[in-house]
Each structure stands twice: as structure tokens, then as C-alpha cells.
Amino acid sequence: MAARRKNRLSLEEYREGILNGDRITLGRAITLVESTLTEDREMAEELLDSLMPETGKSIRIGITGVPGVGKSTFIESFGTLLTGHEHKVAVLAIDPSSRKTGGSIMGDKTRMEELSHDPNAFIRPSSTGTTLGGVAGRTREAMLLCEASGFDIIFIETVGVGQSETAVHGMVDFFLLLMLAGAGDELQGIKKGIMEMADGIVITKADGDNLKTAKKAKQEYQNALHLFPTNESGWYPKVLTCSAMKSQGLTEVWELIEKHHKALYQNGFFDKKRKDQQLQWMQDAIEHQLIVDFYASEQVKGSIDRITSDVLAGNTSPGKAARDLLRHYRNH
């Protein structure tokens, strides 16, 4: 058996630390679930399975918005408001920038200085590396660990410019879109479809000279949302304004989230959504791994460039190309 590395605890140590709310152990356990080493994965699985009964008892909130919208400032102020009301708040991030170009959105923990020193808060900067289910898989497991550790409000943060919003939307109870008031083109940069996923929209920086524009934007977005169909759950998304700097409007945001939670809990959609998300997670993880294994196989690697060129040159139909590649893959 391989010698255990220094930084690893025993299963029981992870478990006890997490259940006791020890943030250092929680951080280490998240590192464990992020690991791609077989030994670590096995322990992570055992740990997660043993903690499953302690999970699920939080409100999971997705937060997205373009860079510059003020996500950090919002989470800092909003999180501090919540810890002041006896909540325990965890902040996680899905960071697509680690796979592409651009800076990490969560690389600098100090950008939420107050919250990061709050004993009732836990902030986890995003990390690189992949595991089963991709970035989303890791974040979901980290979320479960936070819940087992007693955090009753989980923020999952992402930038509103990539694929990650759909992943975040698929793992939270409430999806919050932060927007800047602008001059009609304020949706520039927000990926198509994101507005339609929102359970709530908050216009940030609604203070000083910006207040009037923010109120106008609020009305515009509320009108635009009227054009979208109602959610299956019966929830009607609402637009609010806030100033995180001046701590204005934050209580209203929390009231909106609580109202949403109550409504969906009562009509059964909360439970339904959670169960659907669990199954979706399982399916996503399976599909992700099947596809990763396919493209990583030597048979596929050895022929995909040639076959792709044939498709782009119009010599092979994409359907036949797919069948050819699958034949190569199966013949290993």
C-alpha cells in the first residue's frame, strides 16, 4: 500500500472535522474530492457516501454576472448580512477561466476581506484540474461537504460569459443574475439564455448618480421578463436594485430568496428540483466520462485528425465519420 502523503488525513479525521464545522478540515476535504489520484478518489467517495445523510439542508444560490458587475462586493456585503442573522455561509466558484484564457475569478480570496475573516463564512477559491463530471462535478461535491459541515447557505459563483452558468443553474435552488444598469445595451456580454434562467435579477451599484439609471433598467428588465414563459414551478422572476457599497437593498434580495424557497417548498417543486438535479448530476457524470474516455483513447487519437479533415473538406459525411471513429474505438 502506498504511504499516505503528509497532507492527507484519515477518513475518520476528515469526517469528524467536517461534522464539527472545522473549516481547515473542510478545505482539505475539498482538496481531496478535487484530486484525480485513484487513492484519493476512493477515499473521497467513501467520505461523501458517509456524509450523504448530513447534506441537502442548505439553500443553494447560484450567482452570475459579467466581470465588473460587482460580484465580490455583492457577496461580501450579502454574506456578511446573512452571517449577522445566524446563518453559516459558504462561497464556492465555478471558474471556467482556469480552462481558457483570462484571470481566475476566485483566485484572490482577499477580495472578500471581511467575509473571509468571518468565523461563520467559508470561502473556497476555484481550483484547476478535472475529475469525473468536470468542473461541475467537483463543485457539487464541495457543496455537499459544506452542507455536512453545517453551512446553511451556499453561494456558487460564476462569470456570466461561458458554459458554466448552465452547470450552476443545474445545481442550485435559486439562480441570481447580477446586472449593471447601462444605456440599453446592458445585456452585452451576458450569454444568451442566461437571463431566462434567472429566478431573480439584481441591478447592482444602484447608488449616487447611478440610481436613476438603475431604476429605469429595473423596469426594463421586469418588462422583458414578462415576455418569457412562467417557470414550471409557478415562480415569477423579479428584478431588484441594490447598492452593496451602501448596504442598500440586500435585505430585499434575501426576502426574495426566502419567498422563492417557501413557495417552491410548499408546492413540492423544491423537492422535485433537487431530485431531478441529483439524477441529472449522475447522468452528466456518466456522459462526461464516456466522452472523455473516447477522445483519450489511442485509437481515436490516431485517426481523428485525418477524419476531421475529411469532414471539413466535404469528402466524408459527419455521420460516416462518427461511425468510422466509433469502429476504431471499439476495435481496441
Add this chain to the structure above:
Amino acid sequence: MAARRKNRLSLEEYREGILNGDRITLGRAITLVESTLTEDREMAEELLDSLMPETGKSIRIGITGVPGVGKSTFIESFGTLLTGHEHKVAVLAIDPSSRKTGGSIMGDKTRMEELSHDPNAFIRPSSTGTTLGGVAGRTREAMLLCEASGFDIIFIETVGVGQSETAVHGMVDFFLLLMLAGAGDELQGIKKGIMEMADGIVITKADGDNLKTAKKAKQEYQNALHLFPTNESGWYPKVLTCSAMKSQGLTEVWELIEKHHKALYQNGFFDKKRKDQQLQWMQDAIEHQLIVDFYASEQVKGSIDRITSDVLAGNTSPGKAARDLLRHYRNH
């Protein structure tokens, strides 16, 4: 070698018939590519590969809208307008209803009576059955056959209530959304995100008492579209009104499509989009088949119910469940 069935032609007969624009042979060839028999699939692959150089020279138009919006009437009038201008028009359908409940949208060819008797039109009702790449895979191959047969305008029709719009959007040059004018809630029934995929929106039935409402709806939608980000291609979606019954506004729809085609052709996005779609098709087909094979395997079938129950009961994390199922699958 198995005796060839009566309805099957030789490869050369299919090929010649298609290239000569014979609609009977074209119809039979589409039946061939829809077949799931290994022998048919092999011939279909050979046929498609040999015809690839003759494909791609059409404008591919996706048309969607809720039942009742008047898709058939629109396509009938619009198609007749186009054949009157020396175009050859093919109408295909992606019909999700064949897999779920609800009537087939294309089951009755006679609903486009005029167009179906037009020697320059070809109408293909949707069929059931699946093959590599799912419903979308079949329709894409049928589209290529129509192109090889000289059809320079292809309509791909779908109902705007399911998953199929994304598939259609991924295989066409222009995505047209038909909408009814209503009283503010006219988007009810249109799935989220569909409006954002549209290159053009046409308010149908803009005649008689309905004309005023239609014009109002046009303005509302045009305003709503302003809130969405511009397409990567630089194309700005436009809203039009039409009356298919009175043949009003149809020329404008065609001008819009031509304008779009010209703009994207000139800035290189037409070619880029087509190539991206080819690769996406190949990837979709691969992923679809990997997933189908997984869930069809005896190993997975034998354990998925139990594992799913464990996930829903909260006893197993979805990530571990996925890994367990993948282990079962690999150990066959």
C-alpha cells in the same frame, strides 16, 4: 449475402435518381438513410459519401412555432412563392412527437396540398425510428440528399415546444420563429431560449381584425430583441408580420433571409457556421451513440434501478453512483 429486398435499389440507381432530381428515388433514399438495418446503413453511408461533393449548395432554413401558429399554411404559401421564382424547395421535419405523446406535425402530407403537387417541391413527412445521432442525424442526412438532388432551399420544420429546436438550430443557416400575436402572454408555450436562437421572427395571421395586434406584437418583440446581445456573426434579428392566407409579407420574409445570407457570406460567418455545424454533427453523433450503448448494455440495465434508488433516497452521491455504473459497464 442476403437477398435484396424489393424496395431497395442499387447504389447506382439511388445515385442517378437523386442526381437527376427524381423525387421518387429521393424519397426512397431517405427511407434508406432512416433504416437501422446494418446492410442499409452501409449502403446509405456509401451513397452519402459519394454524394458529398454535390451537397451544401442550398439555403437551410429552420422553422419553428407552437401548434396553431400556422406553420403549414406559412410553408405552403412561402414555398409556393419560392418555386414561382425558379427555386426548388424541400420540406423536412424533425418531429419530437413521434417519441413522446401528441400528434405528428408532419404526418399528413395533404395539409400542404398545393406545395405537395408542385413539381419543384419535395415534402417529406417525419418518420419514426432512430439511428446514429438520433432524430437530428436522420434529418441532416435527408437534407444532404435533397441538396444533391438539386433542391436549393431546404425547410426544416419543428414544433417549438421541445428539445428539437436546438437540434434544428444546429443544422440550418437561418432560424425562423413563427409567433402569434396575443395579449402579452403570446410567448406562453414557446420554450425558453428559443426566441434567442431566432435570426428572424414572423408574426403570423396579421390580417383582418388581427392586424393591429400583430403590429403591436411586432414592436414588442423587436424591443425585447434589443435586450439580447448581438450575434457573433453581427446579424441583428428582425421581426416581421405576414398573412400567409392573403400572401402578404412573404416577399419581405424572403428578402430578410437573402439579406442574412449575403451578410454572413461576405463576412465569412456562413462558411464558419457550416464547418462548425459539420464538426458538431460528428461530435453529436459520437456522443449520442456512446450514451445509447451505455444505457443499452446488460451490465447497466441490471444495476441502474437499484443505484438510482440509492441516489434518490440520499444514500449514495450521484458522483459515486456514476462511477459505480461505469465500473459495471467496463467489466463486461
